[in-house]
Amino acid sequence: MANDGSALGRDVEGRPKRDLAVRKPTGDVDAFAGSEGGTKLDPAARSANRPAVKGHLERGWVKHRLIRDFALGEKTGEQLAVQYGCSATSISAFKKRHALEIEEVRNNLADEYAGVWVARKLDRIREYQVAAEKMAVGESARSQEVLVSILKAVAEELGDLPVRTQVNVSNETTVYEIVGISTDDI
Numbered sequence: 001m002a003n004d005g006s007a008l009g010r011d012v013e014g015r016p017k018r019d020l021a022v023r024k025p026t027g028d029v030d031a032f033a034g035s036e037g038g039t040k041l042d043p044a045a046r047s048a049n050r051p052a053v054k055g056h057l058e059r060g061w062v063k064h065r066l067i068r069d070f071a072l073g074e075k076t077g078e079q080l081a082v083q084y085g086c087s088a089t090s091i092s093a094f095k096k097r098h099a100l101e102i103e104e105v106r107n108n109l110a111d112e113y114a115g116v117w118v119a120r121k122l123d124r125i126r127e128y129q130v131a132a133e134k135m136a137v138g139e140s141a142r143s144q145e146v147l148v149s150i151l152k153a154v155a156e157e158l159g160d161l162p163v164r165t166q167v168n169v170s171n172e173t174t175v176y177e178i179v180g181i182s183t184d185d186i
Helices: 042-051 060-072 077-084 088-097 097-105 121-139 139-158
Strands: none
Touching: 042 097, 060 077, 060 088, 060 097, 077 088, 088 097
16 A cells, blocks of 8 residues: 555556556557457457556457456456456456346356347347337437337347248249250150
C-alpha cells in the first residue's frame, strides 16, 4: 500500500495505480485487433502489446472468455488482471457486474454458448420486442417496414411461419446417348 493514502498503491513507474489506464495505441497497431497485426484474438497478446483501452473487458469475445475463465476458477484475479491487461480492481468489478452470467456458465460448462444472451431464444425475442416498440411509435413508412420485418422475424423464431424452401429451376437441356443404336434405325 502506498503512503499517500491511495487504496490502489503505485505501479512500477511510481505513478498511482488506476482502475484502467486509457491510452490511445501508437504506431501501426490496430486498436480493435486481438494482437499485433490483428490475426489472432488472444487477451494475453493484447495486453503484452499495448495498454488496456476503456471498455475492453466488455467487448464480446473478451467478456465471454473472461466469464468462462471465472467460471472455471483456475486462475486468481491477479492472474486474470495480468492476462487481460487491466488492474485487479477492474477484474473484481467485472466479476461483481457479471455474477449471474458467471454462475450460469459455471453450472453449464459443457455448453459453449452458456452466458451468451443472443444464443437464447427468449432473450432474442425480448430484444425484438424492444425494437418493435420503438418502431411502432414512428409514423414513417420506413419505421413501419422495419416493424413488419421484426414481427415476421419473431413469427419465424417461434415457428409460426413455415420455413421457406427454395426450389432451383434449371433450363438446361439434357441429351441422352444410347450406345449401340443408330439414329437412322429410330
